Structures are given as C-alpha cells and as structure tokens.
Amino acid sequence: MKSFSSYLYEQYEKRKSRNPQYSRRAFARDLGVSSGRLADYLSGESLPNSQTLEKLFQALNVSPSDQDAIFEKLKKQKYLSRGQGFTKQLSEEEFRQVSNWKCWSLLTLFRSFDFSPETEWLSKKTGLPESEILTHLKNLETIGLIKKTADGYILTDKSITTSNDVPSSAIREAHRQFLNRAQSALENVPIEQRDMTSITMCIAPKNVSRAKEIIAEFRVRLSELLEHEQPTEVYNLNVCLFPVFHGGSDEKN
Missing domain, CATH: 1.10.260 (434 Repressor (Amino-terminal Domain))
Structure with a gap:
C-alpha cells in the first residue's frame, strides 16, 4: 500500500x-x-x-x-x-531487547547536553554499575540504536517509536516498570521536581480515539519544550486514560 x-x-x-x-x-x-x-x-x-x-x-x-x-x-x-519526526520504528522483538527501564533511560541519556560516552561517567550519572551499563550498551548496539566509534558510543537514530495500538507484552512490561518508578518517585523525589495529578471523568466513549490523538499531540509538544536548550536529566511521562470499571484484576494488565 x-x-x-x-x-x-x-x-x-x-x-x-x-x-x-x-x-x-x-x-x-x-x-x-x-x-x-x-x-x-x-x-x-x-x-x-x-x-x-x-x-x-x-x-x-x-x-x-x-x-x-x-x-x-x-x-x-x-x-x-508526527512532531519530532520519528526516524525508526522498533519491531516487537527489537523493543523486547531494550525495553528494560534502565536500558531505555540509558539510551535517552545520550541526548544529554553534558553527555560523555565513558562507562565511568554513565555509572556516576545513573548509579548503575559499569558491568550492567556495558550489557545495556551491547543490547542497544545489537539492534542498531547506537554504534561504537573511536571516541565511544554515539546515537544512530535520535527519534524512535514503537508500535501503537497493537497488543505487545514487551510494551506492557515497559509501561509497568516505568509506572513502578513513578510510585518510587512519589515517595522519594521532592515535589518541586515532579508533577503527579489525576482526573476522574464520566465520558462519551466515542471520543476516546480523538482523546488519544490529543494526548499524542500533547506528548510531542511537551517533549519539544522540555528537550529544548540544554537537557541534562532523564525524565519519564506517563499519561494514563482508561475505564475505571473494566472488570480486570489489579494484579493483571
């Protein structure tokens, strides 16, 4: 087509x-x-x-x-x-290799204004041991998101996306991990460095598809604002829109 x-x-x-x-x-x-x-x-x-x-x-x-x-x-x-112009869409298997929140956050850190490709710097910045960082870097290199040069690792694609509105266990697990990090931030990050709000609505379901489009547009506009100038810290944004009474167990997806 x-x-x-x-x-x-x-x-x-x-x-x-x-x-x-x-x-x-x-x-x-x-x-x-x-x-x-x-x-x-x-x-x-x-x-x-x-x-x-x-x-x-x-x-x-x-x-x-x-x-x-x-x-x-x-x-x-x-x-x-849309927006930033995604240059690469990862397949389910490709995303599975890098879907761990630490690996994905490490990849995002490559956009930092003060980025340094040395594992020592990456370890100090993230708090992760160098051995674990090397494992994540290898996974990112395997699927072509970064490559090794004489001066260290560099990004090969700056705007990456996954499949959208397609059932994916890897994407569900990635969301789950970042939501767990959000819970941790709720207790451990000063309020001036975070924003967590919610709104419960009674809606017309026919408008959900348009709402998802608006959320996608909002994500792009917000990332353009926050990634402008001299970014140095890795943040994660989760916007959750779902029916409260969906009949599922809280222990499942």
Whole structure:
C-alpha cells in the first residue's frame, strides 16, 4: 500500500481522467474538506484523524479491505512523521531487547547536553554499575540504536517509536516498570521536581480515539519544550486514560 497522499492523488487523477475539467477544488468539495486541507493531505504535510478518515472513505467508496490497509499505513505514517519526526520504528522483538527501564533511560541519556560516552561517567550519572551499563550498551548496539566509534558510543537514530495500538507484552512490561518508578518517585523525589495529578471523568466513549490523538499531540509538544536548550536529566511521562470499571484484576494488565 502506497502512502495516503499517493492514494488520494491517484483517486483525484482517476476522476480527472473522466472529466478533464475536474479541479482540486471540486475534489475537496466532494470529499467534504477545505481546499487547503486537501492540499495538506496531497502534499503529506498533514494526515487525517480517524473521524475525517471515515468521512473520506465514504466519499471515495473505499472497500473494507482497502480501508484496513490504508488505516494501517496511515497509522505508521503518523507515528513516524508526527512532531519530532520519528526516524525508526522498533519491531516487537527489537523493543523486547531494550525495553528494560534502565536500558531505555540509558539510551535517552545520550541526548544529554553534558553527555560523555565513558562507562565511568554513565555509572556516576545513573548509579548503575559499569558491568550492567556495558550489557545495556551491547543490547542497544545489537539492534542498531547506537554504534561504537573511536571516541565511544554515539546515537544512530535520535527519534524512535514503537508500535501503537497493537497488543505487545514487551510494551506492557515497559509501561509497568516505568509506572513502578513513578510510585518510587512519589515517595522519594521532592515535589518541586515532579508533577503527579489525576482526573476522574464520566465520558462519551466515542471520543476516546480523538482523546488519544490529543494526548499524542500533547506528548510531542511537551517533549519539544522540555528537550529544548540544554537537557541534562532523564525524565519519564506517563499519561494514563482508561475505564475505571473494566472488570480486570489489579494484579493483571
């Protein structure tokens, strides 16, 4: 399946071949979007949210099988291009090798303004023994996230993401570990160095997909703010949105 913009452009060309007078303005009208928004979709500058995508599917009379293929392609495009521009998406197996919170945090530390590739510096910064740091560095090197040079290890990809909205035991375990670290921080980190709040709402479930999109946009905007200038400390943000009465045990995922 081609990119969403390519697919949309092909649909426009098909209509234009049947009617040479058919314009992009007419195409936008038939799709129910503005001309400017259509231009963004065709150029790849913008990607439709799930609600707009359903409207486009109806206007284009897209078959269910093609809808599934387009949705999967679009989902990957979103998370490889949104905000900072992710350059690499890890597979389940790749992420499993580096999903330990210590390993992932060590990788993030490479972005520190005062970063030094020596294991002695990394040990002092993280409090981890050098032997454990070497193990994590090896795992990161194995899947190509860092590489060893004459001057030490360096990053190979600066913006990395995992699969999204796909069941993954490795991702669940990583979330679990970071949530445990959050519990520890609640007791051990001064309040001026952390922020932990929650809100319990009665919601319309149909809006959850849009809420997830807003949360994703918020994460990108917040990371752009916090990683600006001269970052030196590794922080973790967890935004949890879930039904309180879901019927599951507190001991399970």
